[in-house]
Amino acid sequence: MTTQVKTDGRPLQTALYDRHIASKARMVEFxxxxxxxxxRGIVAEHQAVRSSVGMFDLSHMGRLHVRGSRAxxxxxxxxxxxxxxxxxxxxxxxxxxxAQGRIxxxxxxxNLGDEILLVVNASNRKKLLAWMAAQQGIQEAxxxxxxxxxxxxxxxxxxxxxxxHILQPLVEGPxxxxxxxxxxxxxxxxVDALVARTGYTxxxxxxxxxASTDGPGLWDVLHQTRHGVTPTACGLGARDTLRLEAxxxxxxxxIDEQTNPYEAGLGRVVKxxxxxxxxxxALWEVAExxxxxxxxxxxxxxxxxxRQDYSIIANGQPVxxxxxxxxxxxxxxxxxxxxVPVALGEVGQEIAVQIRGRDVPARVVALPFYEHRTQRVxxxxxxxxx
Amino acid sequence: xxxxxxxxxxxxxxxxxxQELALIGITDFAQDQLGDVVYVELPNVGDRVEMMKPFGxxxxxxxxxxxxxxxxxxxxxxxxxxxxxxxxxxxxxxxxGWLIKVKPDDAAQVEELMTAEQYAENVGES
Numbered sequence: 001m002t003t004q005v006k007t008d009g010r011p012l013q014t015a016l017y018d019r020h021i022a023s024k025a026r027m028v029e030f031x032x033x034x035x036x037x038x039x040r041g042i043v044a045e046h047q048a049v050r051s052s053v054g055m056f057d058l059s060h061m062g063r064l065h066v067r068g069s070r071a072x073x074x075x076x077x078x079x080x081x082x083x084x085x086x087x088x089x090x091x092x093x094x095x096x097x098x099a100q101g102r103i104x105x106x107x108x109x110x111n112l113g114d115e116i117l118l119v120v121n122a123s124n125r126k127k128l129l130a131w132m133a134a135q136q137g138i139q140e141a142x143x144x145x146x147x148x149x150x151x152x153x154x155x156x157x158x159x160x161x162x163x164x165h166i167l168q169p170l171v172e173g174p175x176x177x178x179x180x181x182x183x184x185x186x187x188x189x190x191v192d193a194l195v196a197r198t199g200y201t202x203x204x205x206x207x208x209x210x211a212s213t214d215g216p217g218l219w220d221v222l223h224q225t226r227h228g229v230t231p232t233a234c235g236l237g238a239r240d241t242l243r244l245e246a247x248x249x250x251x252x253x254x255i256d257e258q259t260n261p262y263e264a265g266l267g268r269v270v271k272x273x274x275x276x277x278x279x280x281x282a283l284w285e286v287a288e289x290x291x292x293x294x295x296x297x298x299x300x301x302x303x304x305x306x307r308q309d310y311s312i313i314a315n316g317q318p319v320x321x322x323x324x325x326x327x328x329x330x331x332x333x334x335x336x337x338x339x340v341p342v343a344l345g346e347v348g349q350e351i352a353v354q355i356r357g358r359d360v361p362a363r364v365v366a367l368p369f370y371e372h373r374t375q376r377v378x379x380x381x382x383x384x385x386x
Numbered sequence: 387x388x389x390x391x392x393x394x395x396x397x398x399x400x401x402x403x404x405q406e407l408a409l410i411g412i413t414d415f416a417q418d419q420l421g422d423v424v425y426v427e428l429p430n431v432g433d434r435v436e437m438m439k440p441f442g443x444x445x446x447x448x449x450x451x452x453x454x455x456x457x458x459x460x461x462x463x464x465x466x467x468x469x470x471x472x473x474x475x476x477x478x479x480x481x482x483g484w485l486i487k488v489k490p491d492d493a494a495q496v497e498e499l500m501t502a503e504q505y506a507e508n509v510g511e512s
Contacts, residue, residue: 037448038421038448041421041422042421042422042447042448043422043447043473237421237447237448241447303425303469304425304427305424305425305445305450307450326424326447327424327425327447329422329447334425356427356443
């Protein structure tokens with residue numbers, strides 16, 4: 001028994017919470033926040049993003065600003081990708097791994113010119129702040145400060161083939177010239193904002209960051225009909241099925257502290273040649289050892305719904321586990337991702353997924369399950385999602 | 387209000403007795419809570435189902451949920467159209483979205499279940 005008043009158990013609310021309630025969204029707790037899982041329906045929202053445009057409240061995601069003359073050195077020390085290759089105005093997908101090589105989070109690193117912005121997963125924000133504070137004794141961090149702007153800002157995703165058409169009339173200057181994985185400061189409908197051409201849906205689109213106080217008004221403006229198109233408000237349910245089709249990792253599913261970047265197919269964002277960084281030695285050893293298992297995409301050959309933690313079976317034996325799965329709204333087939341031994345990871349490999357005691361036949365397929373064609377042309381070398 | 391020509395379980399199934407056979411499905415409240423239905427796992431014709439025991443699984447994008455039999459008996463028909471069009475459960479839960487047809491051991495069993503009015507109270511009229 002305790003007499004202490006509990007105030008920390010209540011989920012946090014984003015600045016757009018009232019908008020979600022007014023829209024009769026179904027709210028769930030996610031990463032410590034009360035968030036919409038759906039408005040009118042996951043499949044309808046998913047299809048809106050694939051065929052038109054959807055908008056997402058992403059304000060629960062952690063927005064951590066790294067400031068000071070040595071900000072880039074601190075980020076270089078903390079992350080696995082090479083910040084020296086990140087020009088001002090560009091973004092980079094990266095990982096935060098600790099000295100043991102464990103993946104603490106995946107992150108999008110934005111070079112804002114005079115500071116660096118890290119967008120991290122909601123569920124990892126507090127863990128990362130504590131970890132980063134512990135790293136600040138090192139020389140690389142001598143004058144860098146980390147400012148958590150999560151509560152003071154909103155982040156709104158505008159995603160889908162019509163995203164550019166919807167957003168352009170609200171922004172001064174040619175938005176089309178903002179490249180994939182680039183970011184700029186802009187006024188959107190008169191509001192000071194950062195606009196990035198990033199996303200987590202496998203579609204073209206933008207992510208907009210603005211002050212919390214401007215958030216509800218900005219949400220309303222973005223939600224208006226322009227050129228005959230009304231963006232569909234989308235919840236976490238559609239966000240999950242969209243990123244699954246795009247083959248993008250989700251922390252807590254494909255990656256966590258028990259996985260390493262190489263087996264997760266993220267070795268390309270670990271730059272062991274960039275110089276010393278916190279996870280350098282540990283990841284060097286992992287790279288030397290080579291991966292024993294790998295993350296693959298699969299499709300069920302029969303009907304069913306693969307879900308996280310279901311066993312993957314080969315030759316009658318459990319060989320791995322499903323990390324994410326669903327019936328793909330775009331393909332109309334059951335798809336999933338999961339870990340299998342490297343020898344069973346080739347495209348075409350026959351496996352099975354155990355669903356309620358039954359081995360349902362499946363086959364390893366190439367990732368991603370879905371790729372927006374015009375985006376591929378524009379983006380050049382594929383960047384993973386974040 | 388849900389249809390008054392049938393009875394309801396606490397697990398959100400309905401059962402309608404028609405010419406001594408029990409037609410079984412899930413309620414509008416249940417399909418709304420589940421969201422987009424993507425897969426329905428049903429028993430085979432000839433299988434037995436037992437009152438308030440699981441007889442199958444219904445899966446939406448969000449979640450998987452057990453289906454409970456409102457009556458005991460033998461399955462004499464399953465709704466095959468749900469194999470290709472599981473979303474019919476969302477579109478018409480009381481009609482084309484029915485799940486199985488059962489020959490009940492004792493059709494009077496359904497009298498133990500809730501009326502539409504009682505069911506509405508049970509789900510808080512939401």
